[in-house]
Amino acid sequence: MSIVILGAGVVGLSAAVLLQSQYPDRKITILTKVHPAGDLSAVNDEDYASNKAGAVWSTSADDQYPHVRGFCEATYHALWQLARRPELAIMRISTYELKPERPEGWTPPYVSAFAHDFRIVDREPLFGSGSYFGVHYKTTTVNVGKYLKVLADLFVSRGGHIVVRGVRHIDEALDYDEDVRVVINCTGYGAHFLGGVDDQNVYPIRGQIVLVKAPWVCMRISMGWGPKAMTYMIPREDGTLILGGTYEANERDIQPNPRTADAIIERCKVLYPELVPADGSQLDIITTVAGLRPARKGGVRVEGETIVRNERSILLVHNYGHGGYGFVASWGCADRVYQLVEEFLHSRRIEGAGSSLAGFLERVEGIFDNASQE
Numbered sequence: 042m043s044i045v046i047l048g049a050g051v052v053g054l055s056a057a058v059l060l061q062s063q064y065p066d067r068k069i070t071i072l073t074k075v076h077p078a079g080d081l082s083a084v085n086d087e088d089y090a091s092n093k094a095g096a097v098w099s100t101s102a103d104d105q106y107p108h109v110r111g112f113c114e115a116t117y118h119a120l121w122q123l124a125r126r127p128e129l130a131i132m133r134i135s136t137y138e139l140k141p142e143r144p145e146g147w148t149p150p151y152v153s154a155f156a157h158d159f160r161i162v163d164r165e166p167l168f169g170s171g172s173y174f175g176v177h178y179k180t181t182t183v184n185v186g187k188y189l190k191v192l193a194d195l196f197v198s199r200g201g202h203i204v205v206r207g208v209r210h211i212d213e214a215l216d217y218d219e220d221v222r223v224v225i226n227c228t229g230y231g232a233h234f235l236g237g238v239d240d241q242n243v244y245p246i247r248g249q250i251v252l253v254k255a256p257w258v259c260m261r262i263s264m265g266w267g268p269k270a271m272t273y274m275i276p277r278e279d280g281t282l283i284l285g286g287t288y289e290a291n292e293r294d295i296q297p298n299p300r301t302a303d304a305i306i307e308r309c310k311v312l313y314p315e316l317v318p319a320d321g322s323q324l325d326i327i328t329t330v331a332g333l334r335p336a337r338k339g340g341v342r343v344e345g346e347t348i349v350r351n352e353r354s355i356l357l358v359h360n361y362g363h364g365g366y367g368f369v370a371s372w373g374c375a376d377r378v379y380q381l382v383e384e385f386l387h388s389r390r391i392e393g394a395g396s397s398l399a400g401f402l403e404r405v406e407g408i409f410d411n412a413s414q415e
């Protein structure tokens with residue numbers, strides 16, 4: 042029995058290492074258009090969003106559907122636990138999600154029910170010249186380059202195969218070899234174009250960010266959401282800081298715009314004047330990139346279907362359309378994939394994070410338990 046996973050972004054890799062830890066004797070192959078290597082500009086492909094992400098756990102999926110929130114909540118707890126493992130390059134931080142004013146009819150976001158140190162910020166003078174309305178809580182950020190590499194290396198070191206090959210039609214995965222029993226479709230924006238899937242609900246939301254060196258900024262701040270622009274800062278464990286950003290639905294240009302980069306830096310300086318180095322020198326800019334959040338009308342699609350090929354039943358699980366919350370939902374979605382696979386292969390129902398958070402966390406942590414000795 043072999044498993045094929047399409048896609049090696051954070052969604053595909055998370056599913057891959059989780060399935061591998063549950064089925065250590067199965068052959069698992071990832072087919073991906075691009076190799077999951079490196080940070081930010083190392084891979085510049087419209088079908089690869091994961092290395093461009095700020096990768097903070099945030100309430101970016103708050104206006105989405107209940108099934109999305111469940112995946113996000115589970116992942117909040119998983120990333121919080123995994124942050125105790127320095128090799129994963131995950132850092133616990135404070136975050137402020139702010140607006141200039143309290144919107145009419147505002148209610149606390151769903152994160153208020155479970156996040157550490159959650160509190161409402163009601164017109165407090167925090168930094169800069171403004172006083173703000175919003176929320177504060179503790180969360181995590183992921184240093185994407187290191188994290189994706191750890192997942193990919195772990196997968197390969199345990200016998201997984203990563204094949205750099207784009208497929209045009211889902212049939213190419215179903216027929217990859219004669220032992221295929223399970224295919225997981227984690228193609229992100231690629232699901233819009235993949236033959237046999239052709240999901241026209243999938244669309245890009247362009248985001249541009251600037252990476253700077255600013256180890257003195259240790260918390261995340263995000264301010265408002267304009268129709269196209271937003272202002273945020275996301276620190277990473279290596280002293281670098283992501284400044285953002287843009288949120289441009291149906292824009293597909295992955296070349297960064299220098300004027301947009303300047304505007305992002307200026308907005309961040311106004312929001313948080315402490316961003317400017319204390320000695321008055323220029324900010325140390327490392328790079329600026331643009332990527333496409335693989336969004337989907339209706340929210341992320343995580344569901345299975347059974348396909349019969351040459352008298353063989355194959356489970357096809359879709360896991361794409363994560364928009365601006367691929368890291369935020371990654372482990373929750375991976376675990377749902379595992380539940381579907383286990384039901385298909387062994388007719389066994391696994392309790393998900395919603396009914397057994399401890400069991401879910403044990404599965405995710407179990408992936409990394411012996412990794413350092415391997």
Ligand SMILES: Cc1cc2nc3c(=O)[nH]c(=O)nc-3n(C[C@H](O)[C@H](O)[C@H](O)COP(=O)(O)OP(=O)(O)OC[C@H]3O[C@@H](n4cnc5c(N)ncnc54)[C@H](O)[C@@H]3O)c2cc1C
Binds near residue numbers: 048099
């Ligand atoms: C500027 C920016 C900031 C962001 N900030 C955050 C954040 O703070 N938090 C957060 O959670 N998310 C954030 N995101 C969103 C996040 O990057 C995505 O949700 C996430 O990367 C989606 O992961 P994925 O694995 O589904 O897709 P991708 O990373 O795009 O990977 C898709 C994979 O499928 C492969 N593929 C596609 N088509 C085919 C095909 N036909 N054949 C073979 N392989 C194929 C690709 O090669 C790739 O390996 C941000 C995104 C951007 C652009």
